Amino acid sequence: MNDGTVTLHWLVVRQDDNGHRYRVGSYATRAEAEKIADSLGDRGTRRMYWVEQVGQSGPDGD
Template identity: 45%
Template sequence: MTSVPNTPAWRVMRQDDNGNQYLVARELAKDEADRLAAELEARGHKQLYWTELDQPRAAG
């Protein structure tokens, strides 16, 4: 990802048929995250995909 300093990072999440949630990709620009989620959703599987702000990792 080519990020611009102070630009929020986004992630793509997936929920399966059983309600389990998984991280698909992180540290993406908003347009990249939206495009990936839409591409995965268009495949027609029963999973749900969405984007959300990527939380910074804890230092330590």
């Protein structure tokens, strides 16, 4: 059954200089999330951006 909803399984996460992590957005596909993370990472800041699947806890899955 299709109720017309989209499941957002991919997150873009940012970690600041103090180690705090923030969810930037949720996306339906990994490719979409990676495109956003790449564009944010190109801003020349020291912040880290990465993509993780819902249920992971960090850039290395820790």
